[in-house]
Amino acid sequence: MAKVFNIEYYSYNEYEEAVNEAIFEYLIMPCNDNHQVLLNYSLKQSSGSEPFVSKNAYGFQTFRIRPKSMFNEFWFIMTAKVERFDDPILNKSTFSAEEQLMEVNSFDFHLDNYLYFQRTPLTMLTEEHQRNIFLYDKSMTLQDFYSGLSEFIHNNIVYKPKTTTVETTADEVIKAKKGVCQDFVHLFIAIARLQGFPCRYVSGYLEQATKLHGSSTMHAWVEAFVPGEGWVGYDPVNNIKINTSYIKVAHGKDYMDCSPLKGVLYSKGNNRTSHHVKVAQQ
Secondary structure (H helix, E strand, C coil), X not given: CCEEEEEEXXXXXXEEEEECEEEEEECCCCCCECCEEEEXXXXXXXXXXXXEEEECCCCCEEEEECCCXXXXXXXXXXXXXXXXXXXXXXXXXXXXXXXXXXXXXXXXXXXXXXXXXXXXXXXXXXXXXXXXXXXXXXXXXXXXXXXXXXXXXXXXXXXXXXXXXXXXXXXXXXXXXXXXXXXXXXXXXXXXXXXXXXXXXXXXXXXXXXXXXXXXXXXXEEEEEECCCEEEEEECCCCEECCCCEEEEEXXXXXXXXXXXXXXXXXXXXXXXXXXXXXXXX
């Protein structure tokens, strides 16, 4: 059964001294895929300039704004309506564990998905922290491995906001044993890629009525490849598979590919930034 969601993303920036020049780039628009369709959207912002709409390297829509004149504050609002469908996978893969390994290790598959095998600065583990992680056993199906990995991270890392930054690495997370959604995801990706399995970092929204961790802001989860099923979503923060309460925006190698806001500005003094999201089923 499909769900229709109304989504609002709001950001506000205030600067102690006037900003001479700036460029803001937002990656916040729900995408279209076989799980969901964007029905409509609108943009409002304080700069007076027209947003430039383009696609990033992964094909996801971005909005770039360059204010026309100096300013001390800048606000941006996106509203969108999305229809989210039931999972299109009707039956589980009939691939055996051996057949799954053959598919994932094939030359053609590596060639098509090489980006998601690569360990990045945010998704690397030192030799010290490669001990006592969740290990793949050749008797496991990939579904069992990914579900077990999600549970392992959920049980060993505490969800604690404001304890990490967007630059916190998987190595630092496994040492501190606490973090937020992107930290859980980076650790999941690090452990999976270390053992030769491709994963994608996903950013998006989570229905707030679920009361799950991460629903108050933009959320992050993992897409891991399962032969016969395709890219399957796992949320290690809440230790569940992705369902119709999740609305995808973009995917990439790690957070840096999916950051909701990037930009450059020329100014002095302090600044204050705030943002919030609203995600409600219609």
